[in-house]
Amino acid sequence: MKVDAFDFTLPPERIADRPAVPREAAKLLVIREELSDHTVADLPDLLAEGDLLVFNDTKVIPARLRGKRRSAKIEVTLHKNVSADSWHAFAKPAKKLKVSDIIEFGDGFTALVTNKFEGGEVALSFSASGPDLMEKLMAHGEIPLPPYISSLRAVDEQDKSDYQTIFAKDEGAVAAPTAGLHFTEALLEKFRARGIDMVTTTLHVGAGTFLPVKVDDTDDHKMHAERGFLNAETARKINEVRARGGRIVSVGTTSLRLLESAADESGVLHPFEGETDIFITPGYRFKAIDLLITNFHLPKSTLFMLVSAFSGLETMKAAYAHAIAEKYRFYSYGDCSLLYPKP
Known part of the structure; x- marks a missing residue:
């Protein structure tokens, strides 16, 4: 596909330079046949008993x-x-x-x-x-804030905690798995009370995630590889949830990329350790996840291509236009969305 198909205009004032306080106060746009506006605090009520959240536990280093x-x-x-x-x-x-x-x-x-x-x-x-x-x-x-934030202000002490998720434990990332930044212990308790379980995987996010796509056609773009781990116990648990009809909810595109890399053609997950350079664009058949929680991404980025593959390009363009009009905050420290797959 032509890279220009994934372009849109984002007003600079919509770029967040600090996270919402508290974290779960961030806006949440539910993207399906119809759009609906919520906050991250509403997520436990938007999911169902038996669903499983998959987080990335990578930890950002001062890279x-x-x-x-x-x-x-x-x-x-x-x-x-x-x-x-x-x-x-x-x-x-x-x-x-x-x-x-x-x-x-x-x-x-x-x-x-x-x-x-x-x-x-x-x-x-x-x-x-x-x-x-x-x-x-x-x-x-120093914490390697993305260029669209570091160009607005200097990195400071607050970023050392703001730019880590509460799951962060396995050092190796040079960019945060930003969908996970919205979660707090209080919110996790609400998920548990609703019968919604959680697991963690590891994908060490690289700085390549911020590199612009410099080609005209997606077929000519090469992804930077990132190292990931999915152990046998976590793979087994995810497979069991799916087998009994629960939904796999990927928290972030990094968790999604790891799960899709670890899945066979029938959607069964296997232990994974190694590098993945999976590049997901429209036409890709998703095998391992049912719902996706993710932030709002850059125009013509590989991440906007990924969410367009999941929910449909026209759906995502309409959703982003809505988010801009409703003053959602974009990118790493910005607001959030819950994506359903295209019908």
């Missing part, structure tokens, strides 16, 4: 580093962990770097450029590894 290569200022955003001391990263300005350059971040913390790729991507080997590297990132890095 943005500012350093120097001799006198040149360099900013890198880690996006893919390769080994205990090695990452792929997006560098700015990448043209100032060459293989064998050393970037200094301070306090004896450095990285060697071991390779360069297209699109400003580099391979880095750090002077620290494993837990020591994580300590250095905590000391020198």
